[in-house]
Amino acid sequence: MKNVIFAGVGGQGVILASKVLMEVAQKRGFDVKESEVHGMAQRGGSVDCNVRYGTEVFSPLIPKGGADYVVSLEMLESMRKIDYLKKDAVLIVNREQINPAPVEIGAMKYPEDIEQWLKKNFANTVVVDTTEALKEAGTKKALNIVMLGCLSKYLDFEMKDWEDAIKTLVKEQFIEQNLKAFTLGRDLIKL
Amino acid sequence: MTRQLMLGNEAIARGAWEAGCRVAAGYPGTPSTEILETIARDYRDIKAQWSPNEKVALEVAAGASVAGARSLSTMKHVGLNVAADPLFTFSYTGVNGGLVIINADDPGAWSSQNEQDNRHISRAAKLPMLDPSNPAEAKEFTKLAFEISEKYDRPVIVRTTTRIAHSQGPVELGERAEVPLKDFVRDPKKYVMIPAHARPRHVFVEQQILKLKEYSSQSGLNKIEWRNKKRGIISNGVAYQYVREVCPDDSVLKIGMVWPLPDELIKEFASQVEELYVVEELDPFIEDYVKALGFKVKGKDIIPVCGELTPEIVDKALNGKDAEKVLPEYAGALPGRPPGLCKGCPHAFVFNVLKKLDVVVNGDIGCYTLGVLPPYSSMHSQGCMGASIGMHLGFEKARGDEMARHSVAVIGDSTFIHSGITSLIDMVYNRGTGTVIIMDNRVTAMTGHQENPATGKTLMGDDTYELDLEMMVKACGVKRVVVIDPKNIEELEKVIKEEMAAPEPSVIMTRRKCILKK
Numbered sequence: 001m002k003n004v005i006f007a008g009v010g011g012q013g014v015i016l017a018s019k020v021l022m023e024v025a026q027k028r029g030f031d032v033k034e035s036e037v038h039g040m041a042q043r044g045g046s047v048d049c050n051v052r053y054g055t056e057v058f059s060p061l062i063p064k065g066g067a068d069y070v071v072s073l074e075m076l077e078s079m080r081k082i083d084y085l086k087k088d089a090v091l092i093v094n095r096e097q098i099n100p101a102p103v104e105i106g107a108m109k110y111p112e113d114i115e116q117w118l119k120k121n122f123a124n125t126v127v128v129d130t131t132e133a134l135k136e137a138g139t140k141k142a143l144n145i146v147m148l149g150c151l152s153k154y155l156d157f158e159m160k161d162w163e164d165a166i167k168t169l170v171k172e173q174f175i176e177q178n179l180k181a182f183t184l185g186r187d188l189i190k191l
Numbered sequence: 192m193t194r195q196l197m198l199g200n201e202a203i204a205r206g207a208w209e210a211g212c213r214v215a216a217g218y219p220g221t222p223s224t225e226i227l228e229t230i231a232r233d234y235r236d237i238k239a240q241w242s243p244n245e246k247v248a249l250e251v252a253a254g255a256s257v258a259g260a261r262s263l264s265t266m267k268h269v270g271l272n273v274a275a276d277p278l279f280t281f282s283y284t285g286v287n288g289g290l291v292i293i294n295a296d297d298p299g300a301w302s303s304q305n306e307q308d309n310r311h312i313s314r315a316a317k318l319p320m321l322d323p324s325n326p327a328e329a330k331e332f333t334k335l336a337f338e339i340s341e342k343y344d345r346p347v348i349v350r351t352t353t354r355i356a357h358s359q360g361p362v363e364l365g366e367r368a369e370v371p372l373k374d375f376v377r378d379p380k381k382y383v384m385i386p387a388h389a390r391p392r393h394v395f396v397e398q399q400i401l402k403l404k405e406y407s408s409q410s411g412l413n414k415i416e417w418r419n420k421k422r423g424i425i426s427n428g429v430a431y432q433y434v435r436e437v438c439p440d441d442s443v444l445k446i447g448m449v450w451p452l453p454d455e456l457i458k459e460f461a462s463q464v465e466e467l468y469v470v471e472e473l474d475p476f477i478e479d480y481v482k483a484l485g486f487k488v489k490g491k492d493i494i495p496v497c498g499e500l501t502p503e504i505v506d507k508a509l510n511g512k513d514a515e516k517v518l519p520e521y522a523g524a525l526p527g528r529p530p531g532l533c534k535g536c537p538h539a540f541v542f543n544v545l546k547k548l549d550v551v552v553n554g555d556i557g558c559y560t561l562g563v564l565p566p567y568s569s570m571h572s573q574g575c576m577g578a579s580i581g582m583h584l585g586f587e588k589a590r591g592d593e594m595a596r597h598s599v600a601v602i603g604d605s606t607f608i609h610s611g612i613t614s615l616i617d618m619v620y621n622r623g624t625g626t627v628i629i630m631d632n633r634v635t636a637m638t639g640h641q642e643n644p645a646t647g648k649t650l651m652g653d654d655t656y657e658l659d660l661e662m663m664v665k666a667c668g669v670k671r672v673v674v675i676d677p678k679n680i681e682e683l684e685k686v687i688k689e690e691m692a693a694p695e696p697s698v699i700m701t702r703r704k705c706i707l708k709k
Binding site: 010019022023026032033034035038044045057058059060061063064065076077079080082085086100101102103104108109110111122 | 194196221222325353354357358359360361429432436501502503506514516517518519524525526527528529530531532533561564565566639
């Protein structure tokens with residue numbers, strides 16, 4: 001069974017990224033379960049999605065210490081998921097900082113040492129800089145799909161599976177842009 | 192047969208459609224909202240509607256049922272409190288066409304003001320309650336609920352929780368059953384609950400619950416999965432999935448019908464296992480029942496009452512296992528990321544002024560409840576839909592004029608329509624002099640932009656009468672009514688000061704479209 005957590009900030013498109021992965025896994029004949037949070041979390045709060053696929057999946061939630069992959073669309077959000085990492089998991093983090101409210105109002109500081117700390121304490125930390133990829137994709141909104149492209153390098157699905165899933169789930173006028181974003185994301189990971 | 196990945200809420204919509212449901216009414220509330228949205232989008236042969244509140248929604252669905260149609264009503268857990276009045280008596284009248292109520296509990300209070308466990312309501316109202324453990328069951332149980340409803344002449348409640356409603360999984364799709372309208376037969380002894388009719392109906396209700404208790408043991412909704420008999424676990428809802436994951440070798444009594452509970456099955460199960468456990472979220476509902484049947488059982492002594500369960504909580508409680516931690520503790524301070532009002536949100540202008548004026552704010556339910564958090568920190572009471580105005584009057588009754596001159600109630604447009612109108616009438620009627628700010632952003636925003644009676648559109652997308660809030664407020668007897676764009680901050684401050692100072696009831700309508708609404 002594979003366990004993937006997507007983490008980010010409300011509005012970053014975490015749910016769409018997880019939907020594409022689920023679609024791919026389901027098409028390949030896996031049992032799939034997912035859990036997401038709506039409501040209050042949408043107003044700029046932390047959001048996450050748990051995706052699990054395998055022969056038979058029971059819980060829609062990934063237990064602590066049970067994630068094979070954590071994909072975080074924002075620096076600080078990755079820190080809220082470290083307890084979920086398995087020993088040999090891969091943690092993919094977008095090097096972007098979005099100030100949460102306590103930082104915005106000056107009550108707290110955004111921790112500047114996250115990247116350094118993660119790399120020091122977890123060897124399989126991959127921090128990606130998506131700035132150029134997003135420029136090339138033509139929209140910052142494609143961040144979720146760029147990050148999904150990064151993840152795809154580690155998973156055993158065919159490029160065509162991903163393309164089909166993106167075509168199924170993305171609105172017609174954004175398909176090309178998202179396919180491009182996906183490939184740009186893949187290219188960020190050198191294995 | 193086609194399989195499709197669906198959100199629990201989408202699966203429920205599908206189940207209602209396949210069951211031949213004709214009418215669906217609800218009020219938005221996380222985590223239940225997507226059910227009616229899905230119906231309006233994908234299953235348009237069901238007449239779906241947002242009602243002003245859950246009580247009205249249930250009454251509409253009940254009316255449709257008595258008139259002969261299979262009907263559905265959807266709401267979140269606290270919404271069922273609002274609809275409790277019709278619920279308890281529709282239990283007596285029963286149904287004609289099947290009537291199914293979807294109740295979405297929210298363990299963990301992800302988007303709610305409390306963690307109430309509505310399994311108690313099914314028991315108190317003497318109504319069967321089904322409790323699916325994944326989206327596939329959510330669809331099947333919803334379909335089955337219509338049959339149970341008609342067969343046993345009971346409204347049936349299907350209970351979800353956040354991890355069912357907002358969880359996706361594969362669902363088998365079926366076709367829609369064409370269920371004709373049943374005849375409407377005038378039968379006041381069944382449908383008009385004067386005391387003389389209610390007394391015999393109560394006897395009938397008790398008989399039906401006994402029949403359903405048998406059904407509960409035989410239907411397959413509750414079932415024993417025999418594995419190792421050293422340990423037996425009774426579990427329901429998503430907790431069942433956690434149990435299967437962390438205790439794969441234990442025997443399980445899976446509870447899919449949580450009321451009435453299956454006495455016979457429980458006895459059969461409990462008497463054959465060496466150690467008996469109940470793993471359930473929130474209250475010891477099943478546990479207390481099993482204890483009353485005379486069995487020794489472990490439950491809430493090791494499983495928390497508060498918050499939602501997770502696989503690792505169950506693993507720790509039943510197997511003593513701690514999750515492996517591969518990273519050390521981070522020594523620095525990690526700022527939280529609470530939700531907040533959006534940039535440019537019209538509510539923010541109002542809260543900036545209220546903060547500056549440093550007045551007492553009686554708040555309500557909606558995006559604007561976030562006014563309690565920094566940087567605004569301007570809300571001092573809030574409890575349920577519509578409470579702001581009644582509490583505001585209570586503050587004045589307790590502390591007099593001085594309080595009324597330095598406080599306001601704030602309430603959104605949809606919440607005002609939901610249950611603020613009667614309290615405004617009360618304020619005028621009982622000679623209150625407070626100031627109410629109706630924060631009118633022209634939409635039900637918090638739950639994701641639903642239409643309401645003041646938007647001029649229905650759930651199905653049709654044009655309709657746009658409720659005139661000023662006229663409504665004036666009809667309640669409020670003479671001082673000011674409508675203002677909150678972006679005019681200076682003017683807003685002036686108006687709030689003036690209206691608070693005036694020793695008579697006043698309403699300020701801060702009207703500006705939600706920043707997220709196109």
